[in-house]
Amino acid sequence: MAEASSKRVLVVDDASLVRLYYRDALERAGYQVDEALNGLEALEKLHAAPADLLIVDVNMPQMDGFTFLKVLRRQALPVAAIPALVISTEAGAQDREAARQAGGNFYLVKPVSQETLVEYAAMFCGAAP
Amino acid sequence: MNEFVEQFLIECRELIEQATDDLLTLEGRPDDAERLDGAFRAFHTLKGAAGIVDFDAMGRALHAAEEVLSSLRAGAEPVTPELISDCLTCLDQVVQWLDAMQADGEIPAGADAAAEAVIQRFRRAGPAAVATPRAPAAWRDALIARHPEAAAAIVLRYAPGPDAFLRGQDPLALLAGVPDLRVLEIEDGPAWPPLEALDPFACRLVFLALAGCSAEQARAALGAAPGEVEILALGAAAPEAASGLSATARAVIEAQLLLLENAEAEGLAGRMGSAGGAVANILRWAGRPAAAAGVERALAQSQAAGGPQSLSVAVGRVLAGEAIEDAAPAGPQPAERTPAEAAARTLRVDVERIDALVNLTGELLVAKNALGHAVSQAQGRLDTAALAALLKDQHAVLHRLVDDLQRSVLSIRVLQMRQVFQRFPRLVREMVVTLGKPAHLVTEGDETEADKTIVESLFEPLLHVLRNALDHGVESPAARAAAGKPPAATITLRARRLNDNVIVEVEDDGAGVDLARVRAVAAQRGVASPEALAAMSDPEVVDLVFAAGFSTATQVTSLSGRGVGMDAVRAAAERLGGRVTMESRAGAGATVRFILPFAVLMSRILTVEAGGQLFGIPLEAVLETVRVARGDIKPVGASRAFVLRHRTVPVIDLGQTLGARPDPAATDEANIVVVSAGGHLGGLEVDRLGARLDVMLKPMEGLLSGLAGIAGTTLLGDGRVLLVLDLQELLG
Numbered sequence: 001m002a003e004a005s006s007k008r009v010l011v012v013d014d015a016s017l018v019r020l021y022y023r024d025a026l027e028r029a030g031y032q033v034d035e036a037l038n039g040l041e042a043l044e045k046l047h048a049a050p051a052d053l054l055i056v057d058v059n060m061p062q063m064d065g066f067t068f069l070k071v072l073r074r075q076a077l078p079v080a081a082i083p084a085l086v087i088s089t090e091a092g093a094q095d096r097e098a099a100r101q102a103g104g105n106f107y108l109v110k111p112v113s114q115e116t117l118v119e120y121a122a123m124f125c126g127a128a129p
Numbered sequence: 130m131n132e133f134v135e136q137f138l139i140e141c142r143e144l145i146e147q148a149t150d151d152l153l154t155l156e157g158r159p160d161d162a163e164r165l166d167g168a169f170r171a172f173h174t175l176k177g178a179a180g181i182v183d184f185d186a187m188g189r190a191l192h193a194a195e196e197v198l199s200s201l202r203a204g205a206e207p208v209t210p211e212l213i214s215d216c217l218t219c220l221d222q223v224v225q226w227l228d229a230m231q232a233d234g235e236i237p238a239g240a241d242a243a244a245e246a247v248i249q250r251f252r253r254a255g256p257a258a259v260a261t262p263r264a265p266a267a268w269r270d271a272l273i274a275r276h277p278e279a280a281a282a283i284v285l286r287y288a289p290g291p292d293a294f295l296r297g298q299d300p301l302a303l304l305a306g307v308p309d310l311r312v313l314e315i316e317d318g319p320a321w322p323p324l325e326a327l328d329p330f331a332c333r334l335v336f337l338a339l340a341g342c343s344a345e346q347a348r349a350a351l352g353a354a355p356g357e358v359e360i361l362a363l364g365a366a367a368p369e370a371a372s373g374l375s376a377t378a379r380a381v382i383e384a385q386l387l388l389l390e391n392a393e394a395e396g397l398a399g400r401m402g403s404a405g406g407a408v409a410n411i412l413r414w415a416g417r418p419a420a421a422a423g424v425e426r427a428l429a430q431s432q433a434a435g436g437p438q439s440l441s442v443a444v445g446r447v448l449a450g451e452a453i454e455d456a457a458p459a460g461p462q463p464a465e466r467t468p469a470e471a472a473a474r475t476l477r478v479d480v481e482r483i484d485a486l487v488n489l490t491g492e493l494l495v496a497k498n499a500l501g502h503a504v505s506q507a508q509g510r511l512d513t514a515a516l517a518a519l520l521k522d523q524h525a526v527l528h529r530l531v532d533d534l535q536r537s538v539l540s541i542r543v544l545q546m547r548q549v550f551q552r553f554p555r556l557v558r559e560m561v562v563t564l565g566k567p568a569h570l571v572t573e574g575d576e577t578e579a580d581k582t583i584v585e586s587l588f589e590p591l592l593h594v595l596r597n598a599l600d601h602g603v604e605s606p607a608a609r610a611a612a613g614k615p616p617a618a619t620i621t622l623r624a625r626r627l628n629d630n631v632i633v634e635v636e637d638d639g640a641g642v643d644l645a646r647v648r649a650v651a652a653q654r655g656v657a658s659p660e661a662l663a664a665m666s667d668p669e670v671v672d673l674v675f676a677a678g679f680s681t682a683t684q685v686t687s688l689s690g691r692g693v694g695m696d697a698v699r700a701a702a703e704r705l706g707g708r709v710t711m712e713s714r715a716g717a718g719a720t721v722r723f724i725l726p727f728a729v730l731m732s733r734i735l736t737v738e739a740g741g742q743l744f745g746i747p748l749e750a751v752l753e754t755v756r757v758a759r760g761d762i763k764p765v766g767a768s769r770a771f772v773l774r775h776r777t778v779p780v781i782d783l784g785q786t787l788g789a790r791p792d793p794a795a796t797d798e799a800n801i802v803v804v805s806a807g808g809h810l811g812g813l814e815v816d817r818l819g820a821r822l823d824v825m826l827k828p829m830e831g832l833l834s835g836l837a838g839i840a841g842t843t844l845l846g847d848g849r850v851l852l853v854l855d856l857q858e859l860l861g
Contacts (some may be wrong), residue, residue, distance in 0.1 A: 015174060017140045020133065021181045059170065073396030073403070076555070077432075081402020083410075089173045091351065093302030101391060103400045105407050106384050107306075108349045111180035116345050123381060126410030126421070 007125040008032045008049070012042040012068065013057035013087075018110075022055060025114035026121060037061075039068025046072070046079050053124045055117075056104065058088040058095070069102035083124045087112055134234055137182045141227055144171045144178070145220050152213050152220075159208035168216070169198040175223065186240035187226055190247040194219040197251055205295040219247045269361060272314065272337050279311040281339035281363060282376070285347055288357040291331035300336060306350040308380030309341035341376040378411050379448065386444050389437040401431050405440050408447065420447060478541050485537045489530060496526050539727075544584040546624040546633070547575040552588065553595060553622060560596060566603050568618035570595075577624035579631040583705050583725050587633065590701040590709075594635045594721045595620065597695065602639035602719050612716065614638065626727065630707075633723040642671050642713035654678055671713045675699040677808040700807040700857060706749060734843075734853055736819030737802060740784025743819065745843065745853035750804045754818055757799050762814075771801070771812065778803060780812040781859060787838070806856035813859075826853055 009031045011022045023033045034051065036042035038060040045051075054072075058065040065086060073080050086104040088095060096107045106120070121127070148171035151164045158164070172195045179188040194216050201208055222243055229237035269284050285307070289300040304313060314337040321327065340347055344362045351358050374382070385404040405428030412421035427443030503519050550572045557570040603609075603618040610616060621636040647670050651657050656676045657665070665673075673679055677696040698721075702709040707725035734745035755773065762771045762780055770779045780801065801812040824843035840855035 015140065015178075017133070017136045017178050017181060020136050024133070070396060073399030074555075075399065076552070077398060077402055080396065080399025081406055083403045083407040089170075089177060091303065092297065093299045093306070094297075096302075096306060100384070100388055103388070103391075103396055103403065105388060105403055106381050109351070110177045112349055113345060116349060119377065120381070123378060123411045123414045124407055126413035 007052040007121075007127060008034065009053045009055060009121060009125075010034045010036060010042060010045060010051040011055045012036045012039065012060070012065065013055070014038060014060045015057070018057070021114065022117060025117050029118045029121065030127075031121060031125075039063030039065060039071070042068055043071060043075075046075075046082070050079050051082055053121055054082055054084040055121075056084050056086050058086065058090060058099070065104075066098055066102040069099070069104050073103035085120055085124060131234075133182055134230060137178055138227055138231055141175060141178055141223070144175050145224060145227075147171045148175070149217065149220060152216055155208060156210060156213045162202075165198065165202055165208070169195065169202055172198055172216075182236070184226070184236050184240070186236075186244035187223060190219055190222060190244040193248045193251040200292055200295075203292070203295050203297055205292045215250050218250060222247050268337065272312075272339065273363070275314075276312045276339055279339045280341075281311055282341050283339070283344050283347055283363060284361050285336075285338040285340060285351075286357075286359040287336040287338070287351065289332050289334070289336075290357070291328070291333065293332040294330055300332065300334070303351055304336055304338060307338065307340050307342060307347050308350065309376035310338060311341055312337075312339040314338070342380065343377070346377055346380070374411075374415055374447075378415055381411055382408050382444060382448060386441060386448070389441050389444070392437075397435070397437070398432060401428065401437050401440055404437075404444075405431065408444050412447065482537065482541050486534075486541075489534050489537055493530050493534070496523065496530055499523055499526070539580065542581045543578040544581045545575060546577045546579065546584060546587075546631075548584050549587050549591065550575050550622055550624070553591070556592065557595060557599070557620065560599050564599055566599060566618065567606060567616055568599055568603055568620055570620050570622060572622045574624035577626055577631060579624075579725065579727060583631065583707075586701065586705055587723070587725075590698045590723070591622070591633070591635065593695070593698050595622070598635055598637040598639065598719070598721070601643075602637045602641070604640050608640070612640075629727050631723075631725045631727050633725065634720055636718060636720040638718040641715045641717060641719050642674070642711070644670050644713075644715075647671070647673055651676070651679060668712075671711050671719075674711060675709065675808065696808055703750075703806060704857065706747070734822050734824055734851075735802070736822060736851065737783070737800075737813070737815040738817040738819060739782075739813075739815045740787065741816075742784075742787070743845075743849065743851055744783065744787075744815075745822070745824070745851045746802060746804065746813065747840070747853065747856065748821060750806045750856050752803045752805055752810075755801050755803060755812075757801050757812075759797055759799055762799060773803065773812075776810070778810055778812045780814055782814045783854075784814075784816065786859065804856050804860070806860050809857075809860040811856075811860040824851070824853075 009026050011019050011026075011033060012035075013019050013022070014037050019035045023035065026033045034045060034049075036045050039056075040063040042054070042056075043063075056065045056068060060068075063071075065088070069084055069086075072082070072084070083105045084103065085106050085108065086099045087108045087110055088099070089110045091109045099107045105124070108116070108120070148168050151168035151171065155161055155164045155168060172191055176188050176191040176195060179185075179191060197212055198216065200206055201212065206212075226237050226240060226243075229235075268286060272284055273279075273281075287300065287304065289298060293300055304310065316335045316337060317333060321333070342350075344360045347360050348358075351360075385408050388400055388404045391400060405424055409421040409424045409428070412418070412424060424440070424443050424447065427439045430439040431437050500523050503516070503523055506519060507516055553572070554570050557568065561568050598620055599618075603620075604612065604614075606616045609618070619638050621634070623632075623634045623636065625632050644667060648662050651670075651673045652659055652662055656673060656679050662670070674695045675698070677694075679694065679696065699709050702723050702725065705725055707723060709721065709723045711719060711721050713719045733748035735748050735751055737744055737746060757771050762769050765777075765779070768779055768781075770777050772778070778801075780799075799814050800816065800818055801814055802818070803810070803812050805811075822843075826841040826843055838855055838858045840853045843851050843853060845851050
């Protein structure tokens with residue numbers, strides 16, 4: 001079983017407080033955390049160093065989360081196959097569907113507690129519960 | 130003050146500034162949808178921030194404002210100065226709280242009362258009335274009592290509110306997102322008004338549900354759903370479902386199944402990889418590594434097949450609680466088979482092509498029976514002339530059927546060029562960035578078909594040619610402007626079928642090959658003598674770029690990670706039984722053209738005997754066969770050579786080289802097969818020349834696959850195995 005400490009999570013969100021909140025939870029759970037402010041920056045970071053999990057916001061400047069996921073899934077493997085947890089402020093069914101169409105693996109609605117986030121990260125990374 | 134609070138204060142002040150600006154603009158221009166959206170998002174983000182620092186009162190106040198903005202956004206009510214003013218009042222309150230927090234780093238006391246005052250203002254405001262929290266009531270116990278079998282972890286009551294539909298909300302879809310939903314009841318809302326006063330577009334329903342997930346998960350699913358949501362945990366954890374997975378894990382796995390339903394080709398490999406990888410990881414997390422490995426096998430199959438079926442079936446089994454381990458084919462499996470290897474072994478085939486094979490098999494059976502008839506005729510002492518006629522007819526039938534069968538089998542192995550072409554647009558974009566020369570790639574004839582081996586082997590050579598075109602062919606933007614060309618170069622990657630060949634071209638609109646430079650480099654690197662260079666025509670000079678030693682062997686491309694010159698490109702084309710040429714148009718660009726066989730399985734070979742053994746030589750490599758007096762073969766250094774029309778041809782004694790016995794019946798003259806492979810010219814000394822044959826070349830397998838000098842084997846008519854030589858290995 002993989003140790004959380006060997007897993008890298010890339011948080012893609014334009015809100016610094018949200019990034020900080022996620023980073024705090026994930027780092028305490030033993031993950032390596034990197035941040036990107038939008039989809040474009042995330043793509044650049046992924047090409048430099050791939051991640052085991054993406055946590056993706058939807059409304060972001062320059063490149064939003066849906067566009068990012070669509071572009072991501074068109075990249076070469078293994079970058080294209082990185083699982084993505086979409087955490088959005090929008091609770092509508094059409095937003096869930098849009099996330100799925102874009103290639104998001106799961107959709108959560110903000111606010112998401114630190115405990116919930118760590119639980120999902122452990123599942124997606126195959127780490128010890 | 131902790132880090133969160135610090136960040137919280139900074140971010141909130143920015144958001145308040147933005148929201149205030151939007152609201153004030155909105156007051157003057159009530160129809161400005163963009164400003165309204167901006168204000169709504171700012172309130173929404175503020176509410177989220179409040180949640181992160183556990184400032185519930187602030188969250189409640191902002192939620193009330195957000196509700197109002199949400200109904201304005203849906204057009205359910207008009208933007209009025211009163212509503213704007215209420216929202217601004219809410220922001221004023223938030224600013225006061227922030228100031229208090231800035232001073233002492235704590236959530237201010239008495240915030241609940243202040244929040245209630247803000248909420249009251251909105252409650253007066255209109256139909257988007259903010260929900261009044263209700264005390265947990267009898268509905269909960271009644272619901273549980275009605276469904277004792279549900280053994281749920283939470284109960285949930287959701288009243289979407291009258292304007293839910295107008296706001297574009299879909300309450301049922303929201304509820305469907307609750308993980309492990311077990312019971313859903315729909316109730317009438319408050320007492321019905323008289324029929325003439327009833328608004329048919331108002332949502333009057335209340336939803337009651339029992340679910341196996343945690344309250345947290347249900348809240349995340351319903352999230353910021355407007356209206357009234359009550360979620361109560363029932364204490365005992367939900368029993369695990371048949372799959373042995375927790376409700377959350379099941380919900381996530383179910384979501385992966387939905388992801389796989391998206392059949393759009395673009396990004397399919399990525400979606401399958403992420404979904405399969407996620408399911409495998411969840412199973413590992415749940416302590417089920419065997420099932421995880423099963424899902425990964427199914428993923429590899431799906432990636433190889435280019436479709437999600439195998440993976441979907443495997444994930445479905447996981448959810449149904451069935452053993453997934455059976456999903457893999459029975460029998461011992463090499464444990465460390467990578468997806469890439471698996472991809473090389475499976476092939477997607479059109480049903481039509483399989484049908485054609487089935488039909489042919491039927492016809493072959495008929496032909497076999499007819500031959501059986503001929504046998505009985507022969508036993509019945511039919512005269513030879515009549516028997517010959519009968520056999521001739523049967524031979525003609527079999528001939529046609531075998532030809533058809535061969536074509537059908539070959540057509541199974543064809544892939545579309547798209548398979549290799551689709552990898553280039555992204556790579557060209559990267560090269561453009563690296564080289565700083567704007568260019569775009571156009572692909573034509575993606576649907577052209579060719580043998581699998583050819584399509585898959587073209588990637589590296591094409592990559593090199595494309596890189597070369599950008600690197601050497603395309604001019605700098607300034608030079609292009611001076612030549613009156615558009616700043617961005619166009620590189621066209623084109624494939625087409627021409628009879629039994631597939632033509633693949635890389636065309637650029639750059640400057641063409643710099644002939645003077647090629648001559649200079651060729652002279653400098655000793656590729657050709659100055660005299661030979663002087664005598665060469667322009668096309669011959671262009672062809673020098675393919676000569677061994679023309680490009681420096683140490684050149685390492687960042688993309689392929691290996692040293693590849695254009696000579697390697699030519700060698701690759703020849704290995705596929707084709708050739709490659711280059712055509713240059715001074716100032717207008719260049720075209721590199723691969724002429725490849727449609728199918729690689731059929732090889733034309735010349736059989737030769739050397740050292741008492743029979744070998745095959747690929748006929749396309751044979752230039753001519755000559756008889757040379759042994760005295761004319763002179764030792765040159767450690768080897769031997771003879772002169773053929775003023776060219777020195779090194780001679781390899783095939784029998785000796787391959788370790789066969791020397792021929793006792795050696796004559797004064799040697800039989801030499803002059804061949805060209807990989808840019809090298811050579812003469813193979815053989816004892817005897819045999820026939821020309823069309824054969825199916827079978828690559829070497831298992832232990833023998835690494836054997837140098839042998840390209841493959843084929844079965845001769847008399848049952849002997851013929852080794853076909855790999856001339857590039859022998860001459861290289």
